[in-house]
Amino acid sequence: MREQLLAFVSRRGTLLEPAAVEYLLSQQDPMGPLDRFFASCAELPLMVTLQDVVRTADLGRTAALRAQVNAAPAVALRVPAAVAAPSREASASFRRQSESASDHAPDVRILRDITGRSTCEGTLEDFTRYFRNRFQTLSRMLRNRRELGGAQEISKARRSTREVRFIGMVSDVRDTKNGHRILELEDETDRISVLVLADSSSASETFVNDEVVGIVGKVNDRGLVIAESVVRPDIPVVRPFRGIGEHIRAAFISDVHVGSTTFLDEKWSKLTTWMSSDDELARSLRYLVVSGDVVDGIGVYPRQDEELAIDDIYGQYEALAKMMAPLPDHLTVIMIPGNHDAVRPAEPQPALPQPIRKLFDSNLIFAGNPSLVSLHGVKVLAYHGRSMDDFVSAIPGMNYHRPLDAMREMLKMRHLAPIYGGKTPIAPEAEDHLNVDEVPDIFATGHVHSVGVDAYRGVVLVNSSTWQAQTPYQKMRNIEPLPARLPIVDLGTGAAVIKEF
Numbered sequence: 181m182r183e184q185l186l187a188f189v190s191r192r193g194t195l196l197e198p199a200a201v202e203y204l205l206s207q208q209d210p211m212g213p214l215d216r217f218f219a220s221c222a223e224l225p226l227m228v229t230l231q232d233v234v235r236t237a238d239l240g241r242t243a244a245l246r247a248q249v250n251a252a253p254a255v256a257l258r259v260p261a262a263v264a265a266p267s268r269e270a271s272a273s274f275r276r277q278s279e280s281a282s283d284h285a286p287d288v289r290i291l292r293d294i295t296g297r298s299t300c301e302g303t304l305e306d307f308t309r310y311f312r313n314r315f316q317t318l319s320r321m322l323r324n325r326r327e328l329g330g331a332q333e334i335s336k337a338r339r340s341t342r343e344v345r346f347i348g349m350v351s352d353v354r355d356t357k358n359g360h361r362i363l364e365l366e367d368e369t370d371r372i373s374v375l376v377l378a379d380s381s382s383a384s385e386t387f388v389n390d391e392v393v394g395i396v397g398k399v400n401d402r403g404l405v406i407a408e409s410v411v412r413p414d415i416p417v418v419r420p421f422r423g424i425g426e427h428i429r430a431a432f433i434s435d436v437h438v439g440s441t442t443f444l445d446e447k448w449s450k451l452t453t454w455m456s457s458d459d460e461l462a463r464s465l466r467y468l469v470v471s472g473d474v475v476d477g478i479g480v481y482p483r484q485d486e487e488l489a490i491d492d493i494y495g496q497y498e499a500l501a502k503m504m505a506p507l508p509d510h511l512t513v514i515m516i517p518g519n520h521d522a523v524r525p526a527e528p529q530p531a532l533p534q535p536i537r538k539l540f541d542s543n544l545i546f547a548g549n550p551s552l553v554s555l556h557g558v559k560v561l562a563y564h565g566r567s568m569d570d571f572v573s574a575i576p577g578m579n580y581h582r583p584l585d586a587m588r589e590m591l592k593m594r595h596l597a598p599i600y601g602g603k604t605p606i607a608p609e610a611e612d613h614l615n616v617d618e619v620p621d622i623f624a625t626g627h628v629h630s631v632g633v634d635a636y637r638g639v640v641l642v643n644s645s646t647w648q649a650q651t652p653y654q655k656m657r658n659i660e661p662l663p664a665r666l667p668i669v670d671l672g673t674g675a676a677v678i679k680e681f
Contacts, residue, residue, distance in 0.1 A: 185210060189228055194678065195634060199230040227634075274461070274670065274677050277427040281466035282510040284428050284556070288467070288545055291559065292552035292613070294528035300609045310608035311349075314595070315367065317615045318392035319347045321413040321594055328394040328411055335370040340399055343408075347394045348372070353387045363387060363407075365395065374405045382410040386575045386589075391598040413594035415619045419638035421674035422621050424556050429464045432667045434471035434564065434626025435646035437520065438503065439496035441489045442649040443476075447664035448503060450681045451647075456508045461668065461679070467555050468511050471626035471644050472518025472564030474500055480520050487652065493522050494536070501539040509543065516549040518564035518627065523549075526607035527566065527597060527614060550596055550614065558621045558671045565625035565643070567597035567604045574599060580628045580659055583643040587625060588636050591616065622669060629654070629661035633669070633676040640674045642667045 185204055188211065189196045204210040213233040300306045322328050328345050337344040348365025355361055359378035364371060374395055376382050387393070387410075394411035437443055455462050475496035476488060490496045504513065517523045517532055524530070531537075531546040547553060550563035571586040572578045578585055590596050596614040597604045606614065624642040631645035645665035654661060664681040 185214070188214060194632070195227040197227055197229045200228055200233050203230055203233060274668075274675055277670065277672075278429075278460045278464035279427045280463050280510075281428050282463070284426060284466055286466065286512040286543075287554075287556045288512060288514065289554040290545075290547050290551060291554055292550075292618070293531070293548040294609065294613050295530040295546075295548045298530065298607070298609060300607050302608065306608040306610075309610050310612060311600075312368065313610065314390075314612040314615060315349050315392055317612060317617065318413050318594060319367075322347050322392065322394040322411060325394065325411055325413075327396055327409065331394060333369045334365065334367045334372050337405075338370065338372050338399060338403055343396065343398055344405065345394065345396050346372075347392065348374075349392050350387055350389055353389065361387070363393075363410075365393070372403070372405060374407050374410075376407045376410065380407065380409075382407060385410060388571075388574050388593075388599050390600045391593045391595065412592045414592045415594070415616075415637050415639065417637060419619065421635075421638050421640065422558070423670075423672045423674055424558060425672065426556075427464065427670055427672045428466040428556065429461075429668050429670055430467040430469055430555055430558075430560070430622070431465050432469045432471065432624050432642045432644040432669070433647065434518070434644035435473040435629055435648060436470070436500065437473060437476045437646065437648040438500040439488055439490035440476035440648055440651070441487050442651055443489065444647050444649055444663055447681050448647055451664070451666065452503070452506050454679075454681070455511060456506060461677075462508075463510070465511055465668070466671075468507070468513045469553075469560060469562055469624055469644075470513060470515040471562050471624055472516050472549055473520040473626065474515060474518070475520060475522075476648075477520035477522070481653070497522070497532075497536050497539055501541075504544070505541060507543075511543070513544040514547060514551075514553055514555075514562070515544060516547050516551055516562050516564065518549065519566050524607070526605040528607065528609065529564075548613075552618060552620065556671055559618065560622045560624060561616065561620035562624050563596050565627035567599070567602075568625070568628050570597065570599040570602035570604055573602065581630055582632075583625065583628045583630050584632045584634045584641050587623060587641050587643065591623065591636055591639060621674070629659070629663070631662045631665040631667065631678060633667050633678060635674065640669055640676060642669060642676070645678075 185201060217232055323331055331345040331347050334346050334348055337346040348367050350363055351366050352364035361376040363374040365374055395407055396409045397405045397407040399405050478493045485491060490499055517529050519525060529549040531548050537546050553560045568583055568586045594616040597606060600606055620639060622640045626644040629646035630643055632643045634641045646661050646663045650661055666679045669676045
């Protein structure tokens with residue numbers, strides 16, 4: 181039943197507090213309070229808490245009371261501080277703190293973006309320079325870790341008879357018949373084999389090709405390193421969300437897929453109508469971040485023409501521009517491309533070309549994929565998320581229904597697409613723009629047609645919903661999208677809700 185509860189809330193794009201899980205498992209009908217809670221929500225919270233389910237269990241015993249949940253004031257429950265502390269602000273509190281976005285001028289700066297800076301030609305020298313930049317950048321991050329102080333080059337470490345510390349790029353991962361794992365690592369001087377024992381603290385870790393890690397261990401008499409610990413670049417453990425003084429909000433969407441026969445026109449109309457309404461939450465939206473695949477594109481996959489309502493790429497963007505025109509003036513839109521858009525398929529991708537940009541209103545800002553953007557001083561790392569295909573293929577247990585798991589791995593590895601040569605084409609630029617050099621305040625993705633919000637070490641994670649119904653390909657692969665959900669993040673506190681349409 182525990183797995184059923186977690187799967188149920190995961191499909192709704194939210195989380196379930198551990199204390200709430202234990203409470204529900206003690207009930208005769210564990211699913212009942214959750215059903216009533218979701219029915220009562222205008223916007224989904226970041227996490228369903230013990231307070232949420234207890235309040236719903238108390239108030240939701242009849243249909244009449246269930247209808248009053250949204251209007252009722254929050255019930256103050258006497259719960260231990262240790263249980264209450266991890267919970268996020270509920271939607272009622274989120275609404276009360278709203279401020280009118282029209283009272284604040286837009287403050288957008290693009291801090292990092294490939295647009296206009298691409299230099300690669302695909303030569304051997306380009307690839308050498310690209311991987312060297314990736315390795316050196318991530319090595320600098322690792323050398324700042326206390327555990328890797330005094331890290332040596334591999335060529336020196338392999339000659340040591342004492343404890344060694346070194347940094348390398350993973351070139352191969354394999355399992356032994358005894359359940360151990362062998363990593364092949366290389367740096368600019370040499371390569372070496374590392375044994376991660378099945379009973380070690382790093383045994384539960386997953387490793388992928390081309391990520392950069394640090395090793396602390398000992399070299400045996402056969403030149404094999406026995407790892408005591410494996411260190412990832414990761415982000416700082418203690419890092420509170422760096423908010424601003426005002427409660428203005430940013431909303432996140434992706435994978436609109438205009439031009440597809442499965443585009444949800446009615447749901448989109450509800451979204452634009454609500455955004456222009458007098459709803460206090462809608463009026464608090466200052467920014468809309470669009471994380472790619474805004475149109476369905478042309479020739480992206482075999483026989484795509486059979487699934488197109490608009491079979492001209494410019495016609496698709498013209499339709500999108502008309503659909504976005506009714507958005508209110510207080511909403512500034514930041515748009516990046518995805519793998520269906522009219523830019524090069526290889527990441528990093530530049531912003532949409534000028535002829536397409538001219539189709540849109542002036543309040544729309546175009547950036548590349550990925551981009552680091554400052555919104556009122558809050559740093560948002562916007563990435564379409566195509567590399568999730570590689571994470572799902574390479575890491576056991578990773579799936580499209582839980583995109584936030586892949587996003588956490590990206591932050592741990594400090595790289596958005598560590599696996600080279602997989603499903604994600606990567607251009608060998610002089611600088612690896614997929615390195616996560618600067619820790620963002622918000623990390624936003626799309627691509628997998630799911631939805632979710634969470635936090636990892638002070639970084640708010642947002643996976644944006646799609647505006648396309650299930651496609652024939654998804655039906656064949658048994659992938660059920662979660663369309664027409666709108667994650668909204670308060671730039672003052674980092675609190676988030678998900679609104680359904």
